[in-house]
Amino acid sequence: MPAETTPSAATPFDTSGFRERLRRAQFEDESAFALGADIEQLLSARCQRVEQATAAAFQHVFPESAAVALVATGGFGRGELFPQSDVDLLFLLADNATPLHKSGVEKLLGLLWNLGLAASHATRTVAECVQEARTDISSATALIEARRLAGAEALFQRLLLAITPQQLWSGPAFLEAKHAELKARHARFHDTAFNLEPNVKEGPGALRDVHALLWVALRAFGTADIRQWAELGLCTETDQRLLLQSRALLGSVRYGLHRAAQRKEERLLFDHQRALARMFEAARGLPDNLAVEQFMQGFFRAAGSVRRISERLLLTWAARLDVNAVTAERPLSEPFVVRGERLHSVAAALNPEQSLGAFELLLAEPALAGLAPELEARIAESCAQSAPASWQVSAVAHAFLRILR
Known part of the structure; x- marks a missing residue:
């Protein structure tokens, strides 16, 4: 059976309309953030808007294709998208995809760029995804939280069946690899959550530590919803409460940092600390230096809690998954x-x-x-x-x- 071609759409894609709606909605989100809106709702709402625009662009380029699927990965796949974060995409191609499909991918990326969306993408077949995931834990991690946005459903289901824990990266193996990755990442930041200019995404106790727990819990125990962990015996109620509170605070700081810098900035530099202290009203009635100190104390408390809890839970879960655990x-x-x-x-x-x-x-x-x-x-x-x-x-x-x- 010959491979499909990529037909051209009869109706022009409304680039200016989508771009204006995204811009206006982001302005409204930032206003809501300044008024104390829930950070999870803001991230989810932006993710849904970008998903709608991205899926519409895909349908414009690939109106009826069974040879390509559009898949969200990374934070986009997880359902949280910060203001300046990349839109992580996987273009999943069938084995019979043609150069026309690959040129369609380039056209789609151009449309997303015109919408003001910076896409970080990969273009692979199912076999290529599996081959990459077997040897690279980061690629495997991106796939386990992948979501299909548009395109070939059967192709995406083939991918899901090929990356189950029975096929590659069992729960214990995945946990061991992510724990080693976490330790290596912490070492790059001198193994402390209390750097003067901390990285709010990658540093010890930062959001990436929370993500590591989510990934391991999803792979090993089938749930990435922290609100279920205490009931399932994966953590104590105290740890669950602290994790949720700390994730919300760290997420708010990262959102505010993107808003203040107007670019993808993850380092909480001294200048940004002053801006964020004012943004979070830590400066009310206080001199600048004291306001920054108060703001950073809140950040360090959250990061310290996340670091302690993440290390403790990874060790607890490893023992739970170890069928050969020492009992003497x-x-x-x-x-x-x-x-x-x-x-x-x-x-x-x-x-x-x-x-x-x-x-x-x-x-x-x-x-x-x-x-x-x-x-x-x-x-x-x-x-x-x-x-x-x-x-x-x-x-x-x-x-x-x-x-x-």
Whole structure:
């Protein structure tokens, strides 16, 4: 059967109309953002508008083609699109696609450029997608959150069947690769969430750490909805609440940064910190320096929470997925035991003295890799729930002094 051609559309594409609607809607979004609109709703609304324009442009170029599908990937596939972010697209071609289809892709990219949309794209067959995903974890990640926007449904379904966890990147393997990727990324930023000019997307504790959790949870447990994780036993209610709050704050900062810079800027430079402090009204009644300090404290608290929780959850999920996990225990002082290379607790809750005792044991057992994730969570719960006076008793004070020595 001969490959299809790419027919030319009879009706001209309304470039100016779409461009004006996108421009006006973005202006309205930025006004709503300044008034405190929900960041998730803003990102989702922009994504839907861009999807509508992109799908219409595709239908103009490929009115009736079974040889090409338009697929959203990256943040676009995830359903969140920041003001200056690239529109990540995959043009999925059938094996019998012709040069006319490839020239149609170029025409479509030109239409998107005229709409003011910067597209980051790849053009591949299903086999090429699978081959790339087998050897590159970033390509595999882009595919697992892909969404079909228009074009050949059967072709897209072939892709989905070819990239299931049974075919490539099982849940445990995917988690291990993403955890290694996260550690390497953190190392580029000196392994700290508290850089003076942090990167709000890629830095330790930034949005990419949240994305890493979403990707792993989707691949290994079938859901990227943080609101379901506590009910499914993937995290505590406290961690779920902190993750949602921190994601919203980090997303708002990134949105404001794009708005202030009017370009795809991810570094929270000193000049932008002043602009954002004013934007977030941290400056109300305060000198500039104090306003910036207050604004950055909020950012660092969110980034610190995300970094701690992401590391803890990745370790917890890895143990949950490990069918060969070590179960032998070596008892230490009650209620602590060593299991594998980490310190665990057999108690359901800890008092302040026991919480500090865990760190004393880590100092006494330098071969240990650290606290087990569930022990770290219990210590955090103990700190949050204990009355301030309980940390001032002499036994707790002495334990703290022993750690300092």
